[in-house]
Amino acid sequence: MKLSLFGISIFIVLSLGACKDCEEPVDLGVSLTHIEYSPESYSVEVFPEFPVLEIPSDNELTYDGIRLGQHLFFDPILSADSTMSCSSCHFPDKAFTDNLGVSTGIDGIAGTRSSMSLVNQAFYNTGLFWDGRVGSLEEQALLPVEDPIELHNNWIELIDKLQEHELYQELFRKAFGIEHSGEMTKELAAKSLAQYQRIILSGNSLFDQTLRGTSSLSDEALEGFNMFFDFPDTKDAECGHCHQSPLMTDNTFKNNGITGVEDLDDYVDKGFGALTGNPLDNGKFRVPSLRNIELTAPYMHDGRFETLEEVIDHYISGGHPSPNKDPQIIPLTLNEVEKANLKAFLLTLTDTSYLDNELITNPFN
Amino acid sequence: MKLRILGLFAIATLMASCSEEGAVSLNFVGTYDGEPLVLGESLSYLPDYEISLLESDFYISEVALTRGSEVITLKDIDFVDFTNNNFTLENAIAGINLTYDEIEAGTYDGIRFGIGVPPSQNTTRPADYPSSSPLSKPGYYWLAWESFIFSKFAGQADGNGFFFHTGTDELFRTFTISKDIVITEDNTSTVKIILDHKDLMVFDGSLYDVKAVPANHDPLELGPLENFVNNYSSAFSAQ
Numbered sequence: 001m002k003l004s005l006f007g008i009s010i011f012i013v014l015s016l017g018a019c020k021d022c023e024e025p026v027d028l029g030v031s032l033t034h035i036e037y038s039p040e041s042y043s044v045e046v047f048p049e050f051p052v053l054e055i056p057s058d059n060e061l062t063y064d065g066i067r068l069g070q071h072l073f074f075d076p077i078l079s080a081d082s083t084m085s086c087s088s089c090h091f092p093d094k095a096f097t098d099n100l101g102v103s104t105g106i107d108g109i110a111g112t113r114s115s116m117s118l119v120n121q122a123f124y125n126t127g128l129f130w131d132g133r134v135g136s137l138e139e140q141a142l143l144p145v146e147d148p149i150e151l152h153n154n155w156i157e158l159i160d161k162l163q164e165h166e167l168y169q170e171l172f173r174k175a176f177g178i179e180h181s182g183e184m185t186k187e188l189a190a191k192s193l194a195q196y197q198r199i200i201l202s203g204n205s206l207f208d209q210t211l212r213g214t215s216s217l218s219d220e221a222l223e224g225f226n227m228f229f230d231f232p233d234t235k236d237a238e239c240g241h242c243h244q245s246p247l248m249t250d251n252t253f254k255n256n257g258i259t260g261v262e263d264l265d266d267y268v269d270k271g272f273g274a275l276t277g278n279p280l281d282n283g284k285f286r287v288p289s290l291r292n293i294e295l296t297a298p299y300m301h302d303g304r305f306e307t308l309e310e311v312i313d314h315y316i317s318g319g320h321p322s323p324n325k326d327p328q329i330i331p332l333t334l335n336e337v338e339k340a341n342l343k344a345f346l347l348t349l350t351d352t353s354y355l356d357n358e359l360i361t362n363p364f365n
Numbered sequence: 366m367k368l369r370i371l372g373l374f375a376i377a378t379l380m381a382s383c384s385e386e387g388a389v390s391l392n393f394v395g396t397y398d399g400e401p402l403v404l405g406e407s408l409s410y411l412p413d414y415e416i417s418l419l420e421s422d423f424y425i426s427e428v429a430l431t432r433g434s435e436v437i438t439l440k441d442i443d444f445v446d447f448t449n450n451n452f453t454l455e456n457a458i459a460g461i462n463l464t465y466d467e468i469e470a471g472t473y474d475g476i477r478f479g480i481g482v483p484p485s486q487n488t489t490r491p492a493d494y495p496s497s498s499p500l501s502k503p504g505y506y507w508l509a510w511e512s513f514i515f516s517k518f519a520g521q522a523d524g525n526g527f528f529f530h531t532g533t534d535e536l537f538r539t540f541t542i543s544k545d546i547v548i549t550e551d552n553t554s555t556v557k558i559i560l561d562h563k564d565l566m567v568f569d570g571s572l573y574d575v576k577a578v579p580a581n582h583d584p585l586e587l588g589p590l591e592n593f594v595n596n597y598s599s600a601f602s603a604q
Contacts, residue, residue, distance in 0.1 A: 054496055229508045280405045280452050
């Protein structure tokens, strides 16, 4: 013990000395080289119908990288008052949503948007968040920590805390091979959170199994499926135009008519338009995947609908008029039985088998 | 030494042969009744109602220059996206440029391309392609047809949505536009290809009543869709 302390102090003195000429002396922190670093790559089993999983070459998946992200995701150390973590708004058993209309952060301030499901994130390559304002999971992971209506912390203080935390010293070392605790950075934290989220996949629902021929839908759900994708011989519900299989989203931003305006500038939340500057994009939001929709009420970016019946009634109405309401949102003529069938189909999109992966569930339980 | 000179000579010849290539830029311009098409703006249509267009985009495929019976392929697949371009007059006038290089210098007599995904590729799915390929767009596949969606064309008529989605091998069409195109060394020649959207909506000599039939995407009701894809040949012109 004495020896290692001695070692550390010699090291610090030496390193400070070495840095005499540097403009800013770097605080290397404690040495971590005694902890084994032997990264093992993690290969994801992607469902056969899913697109190719594209992983940034500077953030390949490793078991230890994912494990670090998993710990950070569930650890309230991320919030200023240690009360909330990512998982406070993204519950694993609710497809990583929080079942609230709009999410509330540590200060009890309600946001304006509903929490989003985090399954199949790896495939959302046209912009994250309801309005697409973030390009990658790596970029996204930096944001909640400092967001005043989320974790309301700051990274400098958080990194200080993590650098002094033995568990995180070990997890960072194992994940990224850093040699000193001073090399633990927010960028590495974000990379690990991105790795963790990239492996959360959901694609083995009854619907998928039916397409693979290993299971079959009930008659009601099958009717609903036919309507959803406008197969001949049933009424068209037009849903599949935007909620395309296999992801059950087309990865675009659309106006599905939930808000009526006369003028494109009248949208209170401009959504995608705030990002692109194209007024025709005002009031457009990400077409969300409908996978696990059974678990993710309430619905829409502002959580305005409590139930799937309300959602279906909205689509039947043809939505509220606006100059850029999507042309595919047209009045539908579904009767009560057809509505129930459509809902029955939506309920076949549930698959939480990702919960069987111990790299995904709460590591502190 | 001799060898080295030979090597240099070889490189020089290689460079010389390389530089006899130029590029062509296809400048797609969307119009409506001869005027630049600005999405979202009111357009005169049938006597009793106006329309606005909100979406117009399509795959072009097997893009090639022609010279007599010779076909020089430039690209297997590309995407012409007026939807994300024509939201200002300025953009509408500028159009969309798709540029193809490494074309042997010379004079060509036309440009040829398909609208849609050719049958040979239409057995694949978006998930088969990396995100860099235009074919990876998840919104351009239709499960009920087992086909890519070749083109989307949509808007509002008096506030009511209408749309045409084309697809399936039966509706794949190839067009040749005759035009002398001169490719010169290290230059990019531009060919302006105008698509007039009003011409696309002509059915049996009159304009299609999109208020009466707003959704046109049923492979079992090919009539309007077949008419629509056939209209491309008169709706395109080159300058």
